[in-house]
Amino acid sequence: MAEITYLEAIREAIDEEMARDPNVFLMGEDIGAYGGAFKVTEGMLATYGEPRVIDTPISEIAIVGAAAGAAHMGMRPVVEMQFIDFIANAYDMLTNYVATARYRAFLPCPMVVRGPSGGYVRGGPFHSQNPEAGFIHTPGLKVVYPATAEDAKGLMKAAIRDDDCVLFFEHKYLYRRIKGVMPAGDHLVPIGQARTAREGTDLSIITYAATVHKALEAAERLQQQDGLSVEVIDLRSLAPLDDEAILATVRKTHRVLIVHEDTRTGGIAGELTARINEHAFAHLDAPVLRVTAHDIPLPYAPSLEDFVLPQVDDICVAARRLVAW
Amino acid sequence: MAARRRRGSETAGGHLGEALPLERKLALYYWMRLTRTLEERLVALYRQTKVVGGLFRSLGQEADAVGSCFALESRDVMSPLIRNMGAMLVKGATPLEILKQYMAKGDSPTRGRELNIHFGDIGPAGTTRGFLGQISPLGDMVPVMAGVTMTFKMRGEDRVGLVYVGDGATSTGAFHEGINFAAVQRLPLVVIIENNGYAYSTPTAKQTAAKQFVDKAIGYGVYGEQCDGNDVLAVYDCTKRAVDRARAGEGVSLLEFMTYRRKGHAEHDNQSYVPEGEIERWAAENDPIDRFVRVLRDREGVRAETLAEIDARIVREIDAATDEAERSGVPHPLDALVGVYADPPAERPLWFREGADVSALGQERPEGWGTWDASKGGAR
Numbered sequence: 231m232a233e234i235t236y237l238e239a240i241r242e243a244i245d246e247e248m249a250r251d252p253n254v255f256l257m258g259e260d261i262g263a264y265g266g267a268f269k270v271t272e273g274m275l276a277t278y279g280e281p282r283v284i285d286t287p288i289s290e291i292a293i294v295g296a297a298a299g300a301a302h303m304g305m306r307p308v309v310e311m312q313f314i315d316f317i318a319n320a321y322d323m324l325t326n327y328v329a330t331a332r333y334r335a336f337l338p339c340p341m342v343v344r345g346p347s348g349g350y351v352r353g354g355p356f357h358s359q360n361p362e363a364g365f366i367h368t369p370g371l372k373v374v375y376p377a378t379a380e381d382a383k384g385l386m387k388a389a390i391r392d393d394d395c396v397l398f399f400e401h402k403y404l405y406r407r408i409k410g411v412m413p414a415g416d417h418l419v420p421i422g423q424a425r426t427a428r429e430g431t432d433l434s435i436i437t438y439a440a441t442v443h444k445a446l447e448a449a450e451r452l453q454q455q456d457g458l459s460v461e462v463i464d465l466r467s468l469a470p471l472d473d474e475a476i477l478a479t480v481r482k483t484h485r486v487l488i489v490h491e492d493t494r495t496g497g498i499a500g501e502l503t504a505r506i507n508e509h510a511f512a513h514l515d516a517p518v519l520r521v522t523a524h525d526i527p528l529p530y531a532p533s534l535e536d537f538v539l540p541q542v543d544d545i546c547v548a549a550r551r552l553v554a555w
Numbered sequence: 556m557a558a559r560r561r562r563g564s565e566t567a568g569g570h571l572g573e574a575l576p577l578e579r580k581l582a583l584y585y586w587m588r589l590t591r592t593l594e595e596r597l598v599a600l601y602r603q604t605k606v607v608g609g610l611f612r613s614l615g616q617e618a619d620a621v622g623s624c625f626a627l628e629s630r631d632v633m634s635p636l637i638r639n640m641g642a643m644l645v646k647g648a649t650p651l652e653i654l655k656q657y658m659a660k661g662d663s664p665t666r667g668r669e670l671n672i673h674f675g676d677i678g679p680a681g682t683t684r685g686f687l688g689q690i691s692p693l694g695d696m697v698p699v700m701a702g703v704t705m706t707f708k709m710r711g712e713d714r715v716g717l718v719y720v721g722d723g724a725t726s727t728g729a730f731h732e733g734i735n736f737a738a739v740q741r742l743p744l745v746v747i748i749e750n751n752g753y754a755y756s757t758p759t760a761k762q763t764a765a766k767q768f769v770d771k772a773i774g775y776g777v778y779g780e781q782c783d784g785n786d787v788l789a790v791y792d793c794t795k796r797a798v799d800r801a802r803a804g805e806g807v808s809l810l811e812f813m814t815y816r817r818k819g820h821a822e823h824d825n826q827s828y829v830p831e832g833e834i835e836r837w838a839a840e841n842d843p844i845d846r847f848v849r850v851l852r853d854r855e856g857v858r859a860e861t862l863a864e865i866d867a868r869i870v871r872e873i874d875a876a877t878d879e880a881e882r883s884g885v886p887h888p889l890d891a892l893v894g895v896y897a898d899p900p901a902e903r904p905l906w907f908r909e910g911a912d913v914s915a916l917g918q919e920r921p922e923g924w925g926t927w928d929a930s931k932g933g934a935r
Contacts, residue, residue: 255709281709284740291729292698292736299702302677302687305709307702323729326692327699333895334669335688337677369895393897470899 231412237405239379239412240344241270243386244308246416248278251306254390255282257293258310267312268346268405290319294343298328298395301341306390311345314399315359328395329370342389344398347375348440348491349523349539351403354530360439360492360523365397366469366501372421373469375399377442379410381466384419392421401440408443422467424475430461433485433552436476436502438465441489441540448545458553468498476502477510484515485552489545494522516555521548569782569792572622577855583625583787584851585865587617587844590641592869593650596877597657601822605881607659608670613638615785615817618843619749620719621645622790623812626798627717630680632703634687634696636719638749638816640672647676647684650873654880661886677703680714693724697733697746704742715801717745717794722762723754725771734807738775743801745794746809749784751816756828769811777807784812785843788850815841 234242248254255278256271262285265272275283286293290311297307311317317324324343331337349358365371372394376382382400389396427442428449435445442464449460463479465472480486486506488499499520506518521540529535575583594612601610613620620641624633627646635642640653655663657671664674665688675688687703689696696718704716724730725748737744748768752759765771772779778800782793790812797808815837819826826834851857892902 287732287736287739289698289732289736291695292701292732295695295698295729295733296702296705296736299699299704300706301702302699303703303706304678305706319728322692323695323698327690327695330690332897334665334673334690335675336665336894337675337688338897372896 231414233409233411234379235406236376236379236382236401236408236410237268237270239383239410240386240400241272242412243383244271244390245274245277247308247387247390248274248282251390253304254306254308255284255300256308256310257284257286257297259286259288259293259312261285261310266310268402270400271310290316291323294320294323295327297341297343298323298331298339301339301395302331302337306340308342308344308390311343313357314345314347314361315356317343317345317361317397321364324365324371324395324397325368329368331370332394333370338393339395340393341395342386342398343395344386344400346402346405347399348401348403349528349535350440350491352530352532352535353402353528355527358528358535360399360490362397362399362468363492363497366498370394371469372396372467373399374421374467375401375439376466377401377404377408377427377439377464379408380412380417381419381425381464383412384417385421385466387416388418388421391418396421399439403440404443419466422470422472424472425464425466426461426475426479427464428460428462430459431483432459433487433549434461434463434479434483435487435489435545435549436463436465436479437489438468439491441491444540444542445489445545447542448549451542451546452549456550458549460549471502471505473505473509476505480506480510481513484513485555486514486518487545487548487552488518488520489540490520490522491539492523493525494520495525497522516552519548519552521545569789571795572788572790572792575788575791577857580788580851580855581857581861581865583621583791584844584847584862585869586621586625586641586645587787587847588866589644589650589869589872590617590621591844592866593644593653593873594640596873597654598822600654600657600877606657608657610657610822611637611671611820612818612822613640615837615842616749616751616814617641618787618847619747619784619790619812619814622787623717623719623747623794623810625791626794627685627715629685630713631715631717631798632677632685632687632700633716634689634700634718635672636689636696636721636724636749637672638721638751639719642719643672643686646686648672648674648686649876651876651879654876655883658880658883659885660880660883661890662883666890667886680712692729694720694727694729694733696720697730698736699733700744701733701737701740701742704737704744705740707743708740713802715743715745715798717747717798719747719749721754722748722750722752722759722768723757725768726762734775734777734809738777738807741804741806743804744807745797745801746807747794748809748811749814750811751814753816753820753829755820755824767811769809772809775807775809777809778805779809779811781811781813784814785841785846787843787847814843
């Protein structure tokens with residue numbers, strides 16, 4: 231089987247689900263004839279036609295709201311935010327309407343909101359964001375953020391089949407840089423399960439999305455230069471979190487470094503640290519450390535962006551401090 | 556596509572409304588009177604502190620809610636706003652459900668999770684009554700109803716959607732995005748702006764610089780019509796035309812009903828911002844039920860006894876519903892944890908609610924606990 235990119239894996243997942251289930255349909259800005267800003271939905275209009283591939287006005291509130299209405303009636307909309315930064319426009323609709331629908335009114339709301347996310351691409355303040363923390367904080371939403379092509383496909387298929395709203399963050403740095411061979415058959419990755427990206431015994435790096443690859447690079451360097459055995463956990467799902475996998479790696483290595491590309495204050499590293507404190511404090515040989523972006527809107531110039539975002543060097547510095555504790 | 560202005564009156568009312576058989580006209584009276592009497596009962600329960608939260612009245616607006624929803628078929632879907640209890644009753648919501656909702660009962664339609672008339676029943680035609688529960692952020696139901704009606708179009712179902720907003724909600728982004736989206740998609744949706752003069756305390760002059768809300772129809776490229784919202788037959792007439800247009804595939808309509816909110820935003824609101832005499836003038840000169848009673852009496856020859864019988868029946872129904880609602884229990888606290896997601900079906904209570912022992916906390920104590928050697932390191 232040939233390797234395909236992370237982006238092609240997402241497209242393949244959407245295509246398979248649209249072929250399988252006539253209730254699946256797509257909405258978004260420029261997703262039809264143009265195939266989307268990053269071409270994720272390229273070819274979909276030709277294959278499935280206009281009623282199932284809908285080009286919308288520039289209206290994130292309406293896209294998400296209409297998806298919710300359609301989902302109540304038994305459809306399974308998959309909608310695109312042209313850049314995930316623009317999901318902020320639909321924050322009210324997602325948090326007040328969609329997230330509460332099942333609980334307050336027993337309304338099913340099976341829908342996927344997906345979009346290109348993250349930095350390292352010189353995109354500047356409005357084409358680089360990682361807004362996951364604001365949504366993880368909202369009960370009623372599920373959030374996934376894959377790091378590999380295989381997971382991108384398997385999680386997208388699982389997200390489309392999930393009976394609740396799933397926010398699917400796609401890292402645009404990985405779109406065409408990461409490839410994988412898709413497992414045969416109906417490949418599903420369950421939402422809520424982390425993955426061990428690398429086995430190790432001296433310390434654990436817990437991370438997700440693009441920084442999984444930074445962490446793996448750091449782990450290799452720490453092995454070569456310091457003889458350290460580093461475990462890397464790829465969360466894959468941010469809501470719900472895989473507490474078992476998190477606690478298992480704490481029990482195994484006793485030292486934890488959390489890495490994320492999102493900004494520091496209120497980022498998911500704080501939540502992970504609190505959970506580890508509550509449930510496995512006595513297993514720790516050192517305080518939990520975190521490497522994150524600085525609390526800065528993401529700047530455009532390469533020298534600035536590289537300084538603000540976490541890099542492999544930063545992870546190595548933090549890992550060495552952790553083992554020297 | 557131009558906006559049309561029609562003003563109904565006691566003598567006009569529009570030919571579709573006029574043409575309704577007497578039996579249907581008496582039904583309109585029943586729903587309006589039921590709305591008012593049920594709200595009066597809720598006021599009594601509110602003063603007895605049996606209503607848990609705030610109470611929202613539609614006094615003086617019963618004609619616009621009832622007359623408009625009366626133009627829908629049972630398979631159609633309607634999304635009410637806070638002053639559309641009358642529309643919900645027409646669509647099949649019961650006084651018992653509403654009373655239980657307001658009293659936050661465990662067997663209320665939302666099992667005590669949501670307030671007042673924030674509840675619904677939508678899905679396939681025939682098995683659901685077709686009203687969608689609102690949420691408090693205003694304007695949000697317009698995009699959602701665009702999605703609901705989009706499914707009608709996709710599936711070729713002969714169903715129409717109707718969504719109510721107030722004058723205030725027209726200022727929101729959700730209203731604009733929703734009606735524009737629906738217009739572009741040519742969805743079978745009727746959008747009703749109930750212009751009752753106030754959004755909470757803010758008069759319409761501070762809400763828009765437009766001369767009238769119906770003028771916005773032109774900007775969206777949709778059919779627009781304005782009518783006298785306190786003339787129930789005119790409201791029916793105006794809505795029926797828009798519903799028929801939607802059913803015929805002619806797309807979105809924007810209707811503006813001119814009415815007046817005689818009570819405050821909610822029961823706590825003392826209306827200090829309202830000019831003196833304004834409320835009293837509307838009550839004396841333009842009460843929608845009084846107006847319709849005159850129509851029934853003078854034009855239809857309905858006897859006072861007939862209406863009195865309807866009124867008495869309504870009181871009996873509300874008495875019975877009140878007794879039954881009061882007998883219902885409160886929700887079990889643990890029910891709070893059920894149903895945020897389909898999977899997992901429930902959340903677990905936090906450890907401090909299970910009892911504060913360490914095992915409940917989930918804190919593990921491995922071998923060697925308490926033997927940590929401080930000489931091994933410390934904070935740098």
